[in-house]
Amino acid sequence: MRDVVGSFCSGVVVVSAVGAEGPVGLTCQSFASLSLDPPLVTFAVARTSRTWPRIRDVGSFCVNILAADQRELSQQFSRSGADKFAGIEWLPSPLGAPVLDGVVAWIECELWHEYDGGDHTIVIGEVHELASTADRRPLLFHRGTYLDQPSTTA
Structure with a gap:
């Protein structure tokens, strides 16, 4: 199943928050937009x-959509x-979650x-809040590896 489903290319995000012990985050490639009304992601x-x-x-978090040149960040x-x-x-988002440089x-969210x-x-x-911060290509993952691509738009 992993081989077949891995044929689908996905983006890579880091989900982040600031907890009692400081900032926390995890890499995720199963991110998607879910609904416009209400605005939901999954x-x-x-x-x-x-x-x-x-x-x-x-209870709240920020989904950081990684750029093509942020492979090391994904791995970290x-x-x-x-x-x-x-x-x-x-930098902190409006609710305080880390927005990675x-x-x-x-995309800043509250757990729904x-x-x-x-x-x-x-x-x-x-x-609750969202912004596009750079005119760059996203980091992509396909068949168990990152896809190499330039980080600027063509």
């Missing part, structure tokens, strides 16, 4: 994630146990609902 996180419960406890936020924000520049766009998704949790966020 993503799925592994049930084994130790970061998602910390973001859930905050996918590691367990490391200080994922070490050396990372960011250089992202293509960001969660659903059982087998070995994942399906998260629905209600959009």
Whole structure:
């Protein structure tokens, strides 16, 4: 199933928040727009994630859409146990979640609902603020690897 479904190209995002212990974040490639009215987005996180419960406890988060040249950022936020924000520049969103420097766009949400998704949790966020920050191409993932592409639009 992983091989076949991996044929579908996806973008890469970092979901971030600021909890009691400071900023937290995780890499995710299952992000999508869900509804315009009300404005909702969705993503799925592994049930084994130790970061998602910390973001859930905050109740709001920012979805950072990564640019093509932010592969290392994606990898940094996918590691367990490391200080994922070490050396990372960011500014707070209106609700205080980290907006990572250089992202293509960001979407600030409040947790709307969660659903059982087998070995994942399906998260629905209600959009409160959003902005496109750069005229750059997004980071793409296909068949288990990042796609190489220039970061500026043609």
